[in-house]
Amino acid sequence: MRELITMWRDTRMIMLVAVIAAIYAAVLIPFNALTIIPGITSIRPANVFPVIFGIMFGPAAAWGSAIGNLIGDVFSGQLGPGSVGGFVGNFFFGLVGYKLWGNLGPLSSGEEPRMDSARQVVEYLVIALTAAAACAAIIAWWLDVLELFPFSVLGTIITVNNFLAAAVLGPPLLYLVYPRVKEMGLLYPDVMREDDLPDVAPSRRQLAATGIVAVSIAWVAIGIAISVGVEGTQFLATTGETFGQGGSVTQQVLGAVGLLVLLGLTAISGDSLSEMVRR
Amino acid sequence: MSGGSSLYVNGDSILHRLAPRAKIALALGVFAVALAFDNPAWVVVPFAVSLVTLLALGGLKNLMRVWFVVVAIFVVGMVVWPAFVPAGGPVVLSTPLLDVTRDEVLLALGRSTRFASFIVTGLLFVTVTSNEEIVAGLRSLGVPFAFCFAVGTALRLFPTLLSATGTVRQAQEARGHDVAARSPIKRIRNYVPLLIPVFMTAIRNVQTQSMALEARGFDTRRERTFYGRRPLSGRDWLAILAGVALIVGAAVARYVFGLGVV
Secondary structure: OOHHHHHHHOHHHHHHHHHHHHHHHHHHHHHOOOEEEOOOEEOOHHHHHHHHHHHHHOHHHHHHHHHHHHHHHHHOOOOOOHHHHHHHHHHHHHHHHHHHOOOOHHHOOOOOOOOOOHHHHHHHHHHHHHHHHHHHHHHHHHHHHOOOOOHHHHHHHHHHHHHHHHHHHHHHHHHHHHHHHHHHOOOHHHHOOHHHOOOOOHHHHHHHHHHHHHHHHHHHHHHHHHHHHHOOOOOOOOHHHHOOOOOOHHHHHHHHHHHHHHHHHHHHOOOOHHHHHHO | OOHHHOOOOOOOOHHHHOOHHHHHHHHHHHHHHHHHOOOHHHHHHHHHHHHHHHHHOOOHHHHHHHHHHHHHHHHHHHHHHHHOOOOOOOEEEEOOOOEEEHHHHHHHHHHHHHHHHHHHHHHHHHHHOOHHHHHHHHHHOOOOHHHHHHHHHHHHHHHHHHHHHHHHHHHHHHOOOOOOOOOHHHHHHOOHHHHHHHHHHHHHHHHHHHHHHHHOOOOOOOOOOOOOOOOOOHHHHHHHHHHHHHHHHHHHHHHHOOOOOO
8 A cells, every 4th residue: 555655756657647637537528428417427438447547557547547537527517525435436446456456366367467368358357347346335335425325326327337338448458558558668567666566475465355356346235235125225216216315324334344444455455467567 | 748738828817816725715615606506596606707707818718628518518417407306396398208397497407507617617717727826726735746746737638638539539530430339338349449549649658758857857755846936915815715705605695594595
């Protein structure tokens, strides 16, 4: 987790944050007109960027995605109290990629993310689903806390919306872009000093990565189950019917625990791409 | 990537001469007014003030860059919002599928205007505030310099990339690339040839821009000085007070007196 702070010492990482934020915002804004819930979310093909940038640019993608989403909110009229959840959610959306790549045990390909083998694509899809779920859980929890929507409404929509774009666009984009970015020397292991990268034993990296996958997906699944099963929100309810609901104490507690555990796992996690690149 | 692509319009208006912190306070005040009220008659005030000021200060070119987003969000909001708000008042539109009531129309209009107001106010802020001022303003609020720099640079770069997306799309369409497709997945896939040139160009510039910055002594570990940084003048304090008054006034009007609701 130290790298999320120390990256701010490096000029190229700072420029990457700015460029990632700008790209994310520039592709988000034109699509914000394709509204799913006005003022909350829309069809977002740009959701592929936090995941693939997270794998290639590491911590710069976490900050860049958070800032880019905020700029997108301002320039598409979606700025509001929900933007706080959007900032944190998109931060995790960009963070998960480099924390998980190469650390998923049997699901990991053990190779760089060139997307030239089926195992790499499977590993990528697990990461995309985890990142989508982590982002969705944080935003859905925050909007439930604000009493705007019950958890299940946004939890479902954002997970699907995030995952669909990342799963469909990610593999071809990575296939085309990863070798070029590597050639430019802009992968985060090439840009950051070795001392600034997390030095974590492989077993702990794997444990933390597995935990991040489990907590992200479980948080969304349990949150939706409580919302539907206990609180009586209809599964796949139309957003219009549920607007203005939420504020459940159970969801608040579940979310607080989920976020703390996710932060804790992130703190003890490491990365594997730096080893693969230097091999 | 910079230069003429910036949204900042050089000028000597009162707004231009305000300190960045004062501009931030004013913008937050206008945002608060748009956010507090539902009634379109109230929400249209911050929208109209921002729009007229933007046009008066030479921001038409900036508005033209995002007009399609403003119009689309407004139109989609008018169609979608009635599904999110309670019905009330007489039916003003009756179709075989649904009836739309007066309150639904008013709330849809109010909320769509609110979003348009946010966009136009944000645009006005970056029209009268240069990138350097945004960085200095955030820094003076205690935000770490490197973070301020990244936000300022992203704000400078994203309009360029927004335009580049349109240019690449036209170029690819001229070569026979068809973005439209019936299947949503195919439609998303069709964007791959558009996205790659846009972000590869941007990322390729990271190296040269970083070298240019370092050649000029860019260092985030030391405290920076800013050219033209000055203490807040009386005019700035008045603007800050106006921003605070707008926030407090909007909250009191809405939540104490119940004004501006449908």
